[in-house]
Ligand SMILES: Cc1cc2nc3c(=O)[nH]c(=O)nc-3n(C[C@H](O)[C@H](O)[C@H](O)COP(=O)(O)O)c2cc1C
C-alpha cells in the first residue's frame with residue numbers, strides 16, 4: 001500500500017471503499033466537467049517568487065475569523081450527505097477538523113444533526129443553507145445553528161437550479177440506505193430518495209424545493225432572522241462581489257461549486273483577483289475549488305483569500321480513514337503550506353501578498 005503523505009494519497013483508497021455511484025457523485029461535475037479541470041489547471045499555472053534570508057525558523061499558519069482562532073487557513077467546505085461514505089458522517093468530519101484546528105462548514109443536507117455535530121466539534125463550525133421555497137426551514141435551521149454555537153450562516157447562491165451532472169443522471173443517483181438530510185422534515189426531502197432510472201434524484205429534489213426566483217433584496221429576510229454573520233458562497237465576478245458588500249454580506253466565498261454548476265465557468269483562482277479588487281478589503285474573501293496542496297493555498301492566500309476551503313479532499317480522507325482521515329488531509333495540506341511559506345521566505349500569513357505569485361492569473365485558460 002502506498003504511504004499516505006499528501007491529501008491526494010487518500011483518493012485511491014477512498015475510491016476503493018465507496019460505491020461507484022457515490023464516487024461519481026463526489027468526483028463528478030457539471031456536463032463535460034471543464035470547470036472541474038479548470039480549477040485544478042489554474043493552480044498548476046501558478047509560479048511562486050521565493051524570497052531568501054527571511055528568518056523562517058518559526059512559520060505560523062494561524063488565522064482568525066468571526067472572533068475565532070484557527071490553527072490553519074485551510075478549512076472544510078460544505079458537502080452534503082457525508083454518511084454516504086462513513087457511518088459517523090459529519091460527526092467524524094467535525095472531530096477531524098477539530099483535531100486539525102480547522103473550520104468545518106456543515107451542509108444544510110448534513111446526515112447528522114446540527115446538535116450532534118456541534119457536540120463533536122472542538123473548532124469553529126458554520127452552517128450552510130440553500131434558499132428553499134420553504135423559508136420556515138431556513139429560519140428554524142438558522143435558529144438551531146445559533147443555539148448550538150455555530151459561528152456563521154453560509155448561504156450558497158450558485159444553485160438557482162442544479163448543474164447537469166451527467167454521471168448522476170446516468171447512474172440514476174439516489175440518496176439511499178438510511179442516509180438522509182436529518183435536519184429537515186422528511187416530507188421536504190422525499191424526492192431525494194425516490195429512484196428513477198435515467199435521472200438524478202438529487203437534481204429532481206433541487207428542482208422541487210429550491211427557490212430560483214431569489215434576488216439580492218431577499219437577503220434582508222434572512223439577515224433579519226439571525227444574529228450570526230452571513231457568508232455568501234458562489235461569487236465569481238466583481239459585479240456580484242460589489243453587490244454582496246452593498247447587501248451586507250459579512251464574507252464571501254469565491255467558488256464555482258467545485259465545477260458542479262455552470263460548466264465553462266471561470267476557475268475559482270482566476271476569479272479571485274477581480275473579486276478581491278472589488279471588495280477592497282471591506283469583508284473577508286474566501287476561496288474554494290481545486291485546492292489540493294499547500295502551495296495552492298499559498299497562491300490563493302497571496303492573491304487575497306483569507307481562508308481556503310477543501311471540498312472533495314476531506315471526503316477522500318473521511319472515506320479512507322474516518323475522523324483520522326479528515327484530520328490527515330487537513331494536516332498534510334497545512335504542513336505543505338507551512339513548508340511552502342518557509343521556502344518562499346514568508347513566515348506568517350500576514351507576509352503573504354501578490355508579490356508571492358509571478359504569473360498572476362489573467363482570468364482564463366487562454
Ligand atoms: C460531494 C459534494 C457535495 C457538495 N455539497 C454541497 C452542499 O451541500 N452545499 C454547498 O454549498 N456546496 C456543496 N458542494 C460544493 C463544495 O462546497 C465546494 O464548493 C467544492 O467542492 C470545492 O471544490 P473542490 O471539491 O475542488 O475542493 C459539494 C461538493 C461535493 C464534491
Ligand SMILES: CC(C)CC(=O)C(=O)O
Nearest residue numbers: 080109159202206257260
Ligand atoms: C445534494 C446537493 C444539493 C448538494 C450539492 O450542492 C452538490 O452536490 O454539489
